[in-house]
Amino acid sequence: MTDDRALLRLDGEGFGLLFSRSEAEALGASPADPLLLGHDDEGPVFALPVPEEPPQETIKAIDARSIAVQGLLPPDLLGVVAQAKSLLDWHRRHGYCGTCGHPTRFADFGYRRDCGHCGAKHFPRTDPVVIMLVTHGEACLLAHEPRFAENMVSTLAGFLEPGETIEDAVRREVVEETGVEVGRVTYHASQPWPFPSSLMIGCLAEAKGRELTIDPAEIAWARWFSREDVTRMIAKEHPEGIFVPPPTAIAHQLMRHFAEGD
Structure with a gap:
């Protein structure tokens, strides 16, 4: 990897991730401190930093977020990229x-x-983050943050604080950002998020009401959406052009879970 990007080989049928030792050394990777990621059918798999973007036309340096969003690698290799990115970033920051x-x-x-x-x-270290789909009856609460692409909405999220339970973190973040009080909180699924080293803890949260008081420092706007709205947003067919994060994001999976009535 180079900086926050992974090196991918264009092989004619898509992108590949793994290089032999000789190929890695030719790209400038030093085998002095090999970071062990695990084993595959051919043996151990390591991650090594590469100092510069390779000059070869068939090899590209692509940021990890684009790799996931664009589906450039099969799912079993996305975890490898996340693991390598997170660990290499940790080594850079803890010299x-x-x-x-x-x-x-x-x-x-x-x-x-x-x-x-x-x-x-x-x-x-891994930094725990709660990410929650807030529901009230047949509607869910989604928000647009200033850093988002225009018309994109997502679920609410925030870091856990020391001594805080997951449930309390969900309730605190929701009321801080939107003024909505939450009652019951249940766990749904988790996702590693190497930006740089977070674990997204996906939850479902039941709101006690729908009145909103938005924190403008965190949220540009937020609205309650029906299941039909969410279904259209997932399909990119919403009449207002509103859309959601890609399927590789846990926020998408939380919204799909709601849209399908599970």
Whole structure:
């Protein structure tokens, strides 16, 4: 990987992700600190940083978000990209010990950094994020954030705070961003999100009412939508041109779950 992008090989039938050791070295990857991602049928799979974008026309450096959104790789390789991106980013940001400030060194095939001065051992972290579909009867609450593409809406989301349960985090985030009080919260599914190292915890939240008080610092606008509205948005057929994130995003799956009446 180079910066926040993965190297993909154009093989005539699509993109491939894996390179042999000799190919990786030709691209400028140093095998000194191989980050072990796991094993496939041919042996161990490693991730290595590449210093510059490769000059070959058949190899492209593509950001991880575009790889997922555009469906450039099969689902079993998307997890490999997420794992590599998250770990390589962690190594870039943790070259020094958080305890004593001295340099740390690569250890345990990339799953630890050790400080030779004070002996501290540092491990990759994952930041938990709640992402929730808020419903009230036959309607769900979706919002447009200022950073979104025009006319895109999504579910609400936010980081957990120290000492907070998942359920309390859902209730706090919803009331902070929209003024809506939430009662029952149930877990639905999760998704790793390597931007840089989050775990999205997907929940379903039942609102106690529909009155909105939007926090303009977080939300540009929010509305309640019917199941028919959501079905049309997923199909990109909504009369107002409103659409939702792609199927690779857990927000899409939460909305599809609602639209199908599950």
